[in-house]
Amino acid sequence: MSRDLRAITFSKTAAEQILRNETDTRTLLSEYPEYKEEVLLEINALSSQKRANLIHNLLASYTSSAKIAKSKIFKSGFNQTTINAFLPNIIKARFAIYLIEQLQLAVSAESASGPVRFNLWDGYILQKLLFKEKLVRKPVSLPLFRVCWKLIIRPKVLMPLVNKQGIYCFYSRTLIKRLSALIGDKACLEIGAGDGTLTRFLNDNGTACQATDDYSWAHYITYPEFVEKADAKAALSKYAPKVVLCSWPVPGNPYEKHVFNTESVELYIVIGTRDPAITGDFDAYNKAKHFSMELNEELSRLLVPPSEDNAVYLFTRKRDSTHSR
Incomplete structure (x- = not known):
């Protein structure tokens, strides 16, 4: 009872x-x-x-x-x-x-028809293409991906399966290089970093970035030691970054608004989708009067797997803006 x-x-x-x-x-x-x-x-x-x-x-x-x-x-x-x-x-x-x-x-994943898993062919190709080992992601070679993706028998199975492990996209090598160029030598912070993959790729590419997360997705994600446990507001206050990154922010989340209220931030880079029901606090985006918002189509095409919904947004602080709390 x-x-x-x-x-x-x-x-x-x-x-x-x-x-x-x-x-x-x-x-x-x-x-x-x-x-x-x-x-x-x-x-x-x-x-x-x-x-x-x-x-x-x-x-x-x-x-x-x-x-x-x-x-x-x-x-x-x-x-x-x-x-x-x-x-x-x-x-x-x-x-x-x-x-x-x-x-x-x-x-x-159409799991009603039974457990969904890769066949040996798809599993072998995708493991070599996307992962360093097990579910540890690696930067993806776009030319190689474009060839191998055509060989996958059940491409629609990939994302539903890896979503269960807190993986919502894969980053191409070209995207990492472009992001590094945007960040340069500016102090960079990733919020909602999850397993820290994006920060790890940037650091490996020579771009210093600090990964932080509030660990609220521990039921999905194994957090490595280099991902500091801190919510977005605390992390922004502690590090006063000039550049902030967030990949796949929760829809309608309570933390992105703090990015726009942080005086040090000059550039905010969001990796996600165009659908407000899937990623991002679009209410905060629309109210960020001190920032210009750009959906960068070129960067969006550098996410894999390819999708018309993929989106990389750049929020740049306006030069003539004066921040008020």
């Missing part, structure tokens, strides 16, 4: 760990299965309405609820009544994001 949701009491320690993303989603799922069932019922009820942009609206709703809950708990000084009342909204938001991700992966 499931517990009465109203009767669940959370310790202050448990609340702090959840708020700091120190408790991964799978652990939360096992400890609070009742909330998973509640989220599934809510998603099912909203899905039956067949509204446009359903996934985007669902994520926005849960994310908004979680932000309000987090603010209430902090302002209360971790008052027990407030924790019990609002922490479930944060847990449910974590569940919703996780479950929706799993649903999207299942649909895109």
Whole structure:
């Protein structure tokens, strides 16, 4: 028999760990299965309405609820009544994001027909082409990729499979060289760095960059030691970078806005997609009045696999702008 949701009491320690993303989603799922069932019922009820942009609206709703809950708990000084009342909204938001991700992966990989995996031919070619070893990515040779990609029997299987490991794109050698040229010798910071692949490639190419991440995706990603644990706001304050990078930022995220509010930043480079429901805080992009926004088509074509949705955005601080907090 499931517990009465109203009767669940959370310790202050448990609340702090959840708020700091120190408790991964799978652990939360096992400890609070009742909330998973509640989220599934809510998603099912909203899905039956067949509204446009359903996934985007669902994520926005849960994310908004979680932000309000987090603010209430902090302002209360971790008052027990407030924790019990609002922490479930944060847990449910974590569940919703996780479950929706799993649903999207299942649909895109057509997993309903059985486990999806590479055949030996595709697996061998892609391993040699994209990875240094196992799932450790390497800069991709564009000429070689263009030849080998034509030989892949099931190209649509690649991204749904690697998405499960927090991999959303591959970087060509040419892209890394172009990014290095843009950055030059300026102080560079990557936020939301994940496994740090982009920073690693830049450093190997002679461009100094510091990788940071808040480790909130530990259920997908194994974070290497060189990726410093820090949220975007703290990292920007600590390093005062002139150039900031972010690859595949979460849609409607709460952290990109801090880039535009950091006085030291002269250039912000975003690697993602053209779809606001998949990557990026486009609300923050549109409000960044001190920066000019450019969708660089040339750089976008240097991401692999090729897709019309691939996008590299360059946000350049306007010379005559004066930053105000």
